[in-house]
Amino acid sequence: MHGNAGSVEDWVRIKRSTLVLGVKKGLTSRPNGRSAHFIAPSSSNGCAMACAYCYVPRRKGYANPITLFVNTEAIGRAITRHAAAQGPLPAPDQIDDRYWVYDIGENGDLSVDALACDSVRDLVGLFRDIPNAKASFATKFVNRDLLAYAPQAKTRIRFSLMPERIARVVDVRTSPMPERIAAIDAFVGAGYEVHANFSPVILYEGWEEDWRALFRALDAGIGPAAKAQLKAEIIFLTHNAALHDVNLQWHPKAEALLWRPDIQETKRSEGGMENLRYRTGWKGRWLARFKALLAEELPYCGVRYAF
Template identity: 30%
Template sequence: MKFDAVYYEPDSLNYVLGKELKEKYGDLPWLPIASHNSIKEMQEKPNSEFGKMKRNLIVGIRKTHKYTENHKVSDYLVPYTSSGCTAMCLYCYLVCNYNKCAYLRLFVNREQMLGRLIKKGRESSSPAVFEIGSNSDLVLENVITGNLLYTIPKFAEEGRGKLTFPTKFDMVDPLLTLEHRGKIIFRMSVNPRELIKRIEIGTSGLAQRIGAVNKMCEAGYPCGLLIAPVILTEGWKEMYTGLLKELEEGLTAKVKKQMFLEIILMTYSYVHRAINSEAFPAAPDLYDGELMTGRGRGRYCYREDSRKEAEEFLRSEIKRIMGDVKILYIS
């Protein structure tokens, strides 16, 4: 992957990964910063620079390791080796937290983070599932850091419970031969191809994503799909019916036999509208005042009647097209 510059905490070069990144991107400008959390130069840039800001790589040390209980596909959300992303999905929930500074930040202290996670798993009263990809896309990150090549076999050997992460990318070939012992749950996020092209900017196409989950399942990884986020834009019913038909036709029998679905309706925000209008003026406006209502702190979600209609439609179409596939939740 190509970047314009690297902003780094000097102490990050004391870690193995920090040294590897310095060598890998040694031809780029390396600009020292006091903290990956606060880069004044970035914070002062206008919203119109959002896309350009994502061409910088931030390298630091993760200092907070708070585990958040979760009761969906995992037991805990775990801060792990990165946050932010190089892609520019117009609805990205990380923008709600980081505003225009939702660029990719890499944390070099992976040994410390994985050690804590393994310890937490051993101390749990029963085997737990840890979500390690809630702040970034680890398949994308792995292209830069190789962190999944480090994490998966080490957790397979020493960890108790399971790890899981979602992705919108198809670069899974390096993971196929890893020793995982069924302890890694792979989840692919999908949307209609029209929405991927217009709204999930910089991510893999639908056919490539389907191919990737087929490969991972064949390699023995437990697999699921996220239909997320469901966007109730013009023609959404036809688009999601088309998506389900492509999944039914493109997924292997092995995937369809053991997979599960997660379905998440889109949450949007005032911050998204401000950034997208300036950084992507030709992009569609995902805010719909007729279908959406406030959700606190400048966020919007679909109104209850719209959500109910979407859930009923999706459950019916999934049943009609894909049969009795397990739906973990619709939120």
């Protein structure tokens, strides 16, 4: 399916109907230093959801269904060996106070993967037993089956949140924002560390008012236990010209929000791709305004990472 431009016409149908099975070849944990200390070898790639800004299609060509890797035991052994070689975390840092953190869902959404396989349950169990490390993954889907996985505070779930009216345009086939917020207390009660991903922050007329409303909904929707452990990542939108061209063929309405060359500039990513990000200088000012708004509305929510 890779590189088949014609499949863009069936972008969402492919996600509904296609499951790819494969063997993960590269089992290396890569340094990260932002959201996590390391990016673990992925147990999956691709997604059944269809967020218009997702970076994975940039690498996979036009079709981007779920690919599940069947050698999860080998992936687990590789993670265990890597963590053992690290020893204890030398000192608390912006990523975590006690543990090395491994992002186990870089290229997919594990809450959705868990509908199709047991690899997510296995990974949560794996980190429960690794003494010096914890798992982390971001999600836009509420799968309450994960509440039975008994993570014992060794898995961090980052619920991605954005203003609801924008999510209805760009977060295609995901759980509604009120459902994500309503799930946070249950996941904290089940033993997960639950953080918020304010991501992506998309700039448009009225964005600050919409984010204020979201922060207030979050504050009203979670209890004291969730608030006491809540931290956040803030990630401003990164877009891509090739993905823009694809999106115009299946979801042009989203591109009116995502494609803003008047306030974006081209920048080469760490992976060597040419992406569009909000302009240097201006982005710093917008980020400062976002953080000030967050501090005003959710003063108990620290910022672990902002980009």
